[in-house]
Amino acid sequence: MRAHTLQTVGLRKEYPGTLALDGFSAVFDGGKVHALIGKNGAGKSTLVKILAGAVAPTRGQILVDGRPVVLRSPRDAFAQGIATVYQELSLVPELTVAENILLGRMPRRRGLGGLVLDRPAAFAQAREVLADMQVDLDVRMKAGDLGVAQQQIVEIAKAMSFKPSVLMLDEPTSALAQHETGRLFDLVRKLAARGVAILYITHRLQELPQIADSVTVLRDGKCVGVVPMAEATSQGIVQMMFGEVVQRQRPVDLKAGREPVLEVRGLGRRGQFHDVTFTLYRGEVLGIAGMLGSGRTELLRAIFGAEPFDHGEILVEGRPVRSPSPDRLKDLGVAFTPENRNQQGLVQLLSTRANVCLAALDRIATCGMLTRARQRAAARRLARQLDIQIPDLEQPVSTLSGGNQQKVVVAKWLHTEPRVILFDEPTRGIDVQAKQQIFQIMWDLSRRGVSSVFVSSELEELLEVCHRVLIMKKGALAGEVRPGLLSADELFVRCMEA
Numbered sequence: 001m002r003a004h005t006l007q008t009v010g011l012r013k014e015y016p017g018t019l020a021l022d023g024f025s026a027v028f029d030g031g032k033v034h035a036l037i038g039k040n041g042a043g044k045s046t047l048v049k050i051l052a053g054a055v056a057p058t059r060g061q062i063l064v065d066g067r068p069v070v071l072r073s074p075r076d077a078f079a080q081g082i083a084t085v086y087q088e089l090s091l092v093p094e095l096t097v098a099e100n101i102l103l104g105r106m107p108r109r110r111g112l113g114g115l116v117l118d119r120p121a122a123f124a125q126a127r128e129v130l131a132d133m134q135v136d137l138d139v140r141m142k143a144g145d146l147g148v149a150q151q152q153i154v155e156i157a158k159a160m161s162f163k164p165s166v167l168m169l170d171e172p173t174s175a176l177a178q179h180e181t182g183r184l185f186d187l188v189r190k191l192a193a194r195g196v197a198i199l200y201i202t203h204r205l206q207e208l209p210q211i212a213d214s215v216t217v218l219r220d221g222k223c224v225g226v227v228p229m230a231e232a233t234s235q236g237i238v239q240m241m242f243g244e245v246v247q248r249q250r251p252v253d254l255k256a257g258r259e260p261v262l263e264v265r266g267l268g269r270r271g272q273f274h275d276v277t278f279t280l281y282r283g284e285v286l287g288i289a290g291m292l293g294s295g296r297t298e299l300l301r302a303i304f305g306a307e308p309f310d311h312g313e314i315l316v317e318g319r320p321v322r323s324p325s326p327d328r329l330k331d332l333g334v335a336f337t338p339e340n341r342n343q344q345g346l347v348q349l350l351s352t353r354a355n356v357c358l359a360a361l362d363r364i365a366t367c368g369m370l371t372r373a374r375q376r377a378a379a380r381r382l383a384r385q386l387d388i389q390i391p392d393l394e395q396p397v398s399t400l401s402g403g404n405q406q407k408v409v410v411a412k413w414l415h416t417e418p419r420v421i422l423f424d425e426p427t428r429g430i431d432v433q434a435k436q437q438i439f440q441i442m443w444d445l446s447r448r449g450v451s452s453v454f455v456s457s458e459l460e461e462l463l464e465v466c467h468r469v470l471i472m473k474k475g476a477l478a479g480e481v482r483p484g485l486l487s488a489d490e491l492f493v494r495c496m497e498a
Contacts, residue, residue, distance in 0.1 A: 003030030003195040004065055004081065004165030006051070011060035013046050013221075015399075018391060020046040021057070022221035030165065030197040033188060035208050035229070037201075038218035039241050039431040044201055045401070047218070048168055051199075052084040053077035064165060083159035087171035087429055088342055089151050093144025098126035100143050101158045129161045134190060147293070149180035153187065160191070167191060168199040173207065174429045185211045203431050205234050217241055238432060249464055250439075250483070254446055256284035256467045260318065261451050262334070262420050264303060267312030272298040273475035276312070280420065280453060283446045287466035288455045289495055295475035296455045297339055300422045303453075304336040305329045317419070330359070335413035337406075339424040339455075345409040346397050352408060353379040353393040359412045382411040387437060403434025410441055421445065423454045427461060439465050459488040459495070471495055 006028040013021040021043045028034045038044045049055040051062065053071035062069050069080045077084070091100045099106065099122065107121040126139040135153055143154060152172060159167060169188070173181045188211060192198050200212060208215060212229045217240040225240050259282045268274040273295035280286050290296050301307040303314055305324035314321045316332045326336070338344040346355050353372075356379040379393050386407045390400060397408055406426055413421060423442070427435045442452050442465060456462055462469045463483040471479040471494055479494060486494075 004197050005029050005063075006082070006166045006197050006199075007063040007066075008047075008051075009061040009063070011047065011050060011062070012058045013043075013050060013055065014058045020221055021050070021060075024060070024218070024221065024223050026216055026223050026226065028166070028197045028199055028216075030195045031192055032213040033192050033198040033200050033211055035200050035202060035212035035215045036218070037203075037205075037208075037215055037237060037241060039403075039433050042218040042241070042431075043221040044218055046221075048084065048170055048199075048201065051077065051082055051166075051168060053082070078162045078164075081163070081165035082168070083162050083164035083166070084168040085152075085155045085159050085170065085172060087174055088340075089148075089155055091143040091151055091154060093142065095143060096139060097137060097141055097143060097146070097154055097157075098122045098139040100154055101126045101129060101139075101161050103158065105161075125161075126157070129157050133157060133160060133187060135187065147180075149176050149183065152176065152184060156187065156191075164196065166197045166199070168201070170201045171203065171429045172200070173202065173204065181207070203429060205237060205432075208232065208234075208237070241432070250285070250466070251443060254283075254285075254443055254467075256446075256451075257282035257449070261316065262303075262453075263315040263318075265313050265315070267299070267302060267309050267314065269298065269302055269307070269309045273302075273472075276472075276477055278470060278477065280451050282419075282451055283449050284468070285442050285446055285452045285454055285466045287462035287469035288453065288472055289459055289462050289469050289491060290472035291495055294472045294495075296472050297424055299472070300336065300424050300453065300455060301338075303329075304334060304422055306336070330416055333417070333419035334422065335359075335416060335418040335420070336422045337409045337413065337424060337426055339428065341405055341409050345412075346405060348398040349396060351394045352383075352388070352390055352397045352400065355397045355408050356382055356393075356411045357415065359416050363415060363417075378415065379411075382414060385414075386411050386441060401430075401434075403430035403437070406430055406434065406438060407441075410438070418450060420451045420453070423452055425455060425457065427456060427458065435461070459491045463488055463491065 009025050011021050011024040024047060036044055050057050053074045053076045062071060064080050071077050102122050102125060107118040108115040109118040123139050130137050137150060143151060172184060176184060188198060208229060214229055215227045215232050215237060216223060217225050217237065219241060260279045261282050262280040265277050267276040276299055288296050298307065302309045305326050305328055314324060316334065342348060353375055357375045376393060388404050388407045390404065397405060426438050445452060454466055466483060469481050469483065470477050473495060481491065
């Protein structure tokens with residue numbers, strides 16, 4: 001197979017008050033997996049958007065196989081052989097696998113009254129794409145009936161249906177369990193072996209030895225170095241990304257109280273989780289570990305009243321919660337930061353100021369009057385408190401990096417003065433520094449007597465941050481561990497045991 005090459009020369013992108021890319025130059029050879037690493041705000045997202053044709057550079061040049069190309073739209077990028085799979089899945093759940101792969105390009109045939117969709121031809125084309133990738137998947141299934149790992153594969157198949165010479169994968173494993181990640185890596189290696197240049201964007205440094213041939217590091221919009229993976233170390237990569245980063249451990253003086261603030265008794269929902277019982281104490285950071293599909297997210301959503309449960313009860317400060325709903329739980333001092341912050345935690349079209357104030361407009365208003373000045377003052381205070389990096393609070397929240405968006409979600413709830421915050425995958429898709437800031441927020445809240453329930457697929461994080469960790473398997477709690485008494489590998493084995 002012919003190996004393709006993508007090259008950038010002096011790419012620069014200026015926004016009002018921000019220099020997102022500053023002369024980025026790099027070469028990405030085909031047949032290899034090039035990890036693209038950088039902290040939130042380093043310029044990765046801007047680079048990906050430029051290469052995908054979604055954003056025009058202020059200046060600079062892009063070359064594919066040595067030919068200069070101009071990308072005015074995603075259609076141009078596809079035409080030049082550049083395909084992108086974004087972190088947030090974009091499948092249409094009610095359409096079949098084949099329809100999603102060929103979305104907007106479904107074959108047609110002549111029928112009564114004119115051209116009609118030719119589904120048999122679409123199924124055949126989709127099977128050909130999947131067979132070329134050596135993937136066995138029923139093209140007639142609805143995308144919404146697939147697991148997350150299979151949906152990710154459909155996204156890649158959709159990109160590969162354009163027969164790209166360059167494939168960009170943005171945080172492809174952020175929602176995958178460990179065994180699913182291994183299958184995805186096998187697929188990525190097969191694609192690289194065919195000569196495709198793979199740009200692999202991730203924050204999970206522990207993945208790099210398993211998948212990357214080289215590591216390209218961005219900092220402040222510049223390419224600060226390219227290191228062959230065989231010569232790279234995690235410490236060296238982090239230093240290139242940040243300089244020196246202090247890895248915080250849970251302070252030894254951070255003690256949980258003995259007063260119960262949230263009790264879950266025998267909670268169950270058919271097909272999701274069953275007989276879940278635990279107590280959360282004042283100021284405690286309680287972790288929940290488990291593989292994808294173990295019921296963690298469904299449990300948190302049920303506790304917050306966002307989804308129903310069939311049996312059991314929830315108590316807040318000793319009082320049963322009647323008819324749980326998000327409004328009712330919010331009034332009782334419970335907050336929830338969802339796993340999908342883009343769709344469920346933020347209103348992307350609104351300003352950062354509006355998003356920060358969204359959950360507590362009644363508290364910010366004076367005598368029923370809500371002014372922009374009061375909102376700006378409240379948002380500015382929390383932006384300083386949580387170190388949200390943004391030049392103007394009136395910018396759409398969609399322009400922020402993942403780490404800053406996550407801090408906006410937290411800030412939104414801090415306005416409500418919660419007693420308990422349910423954190424569902426709060427560090428998904430954010431960099432090392434932003435993760436440390438999220439951990440510090442939890443610990444600061446703990447000192448103020450605010451309790452946290454912390455769900456994470458990163459088992460190391462749970463052991464670093466929490467007072468206790470509950471293990472969830474197949475919808476049930478299967479044990480409790482204390483950090484410091486076992487390693488992340490041992491916790492993983494406990495989560496996987498039948």
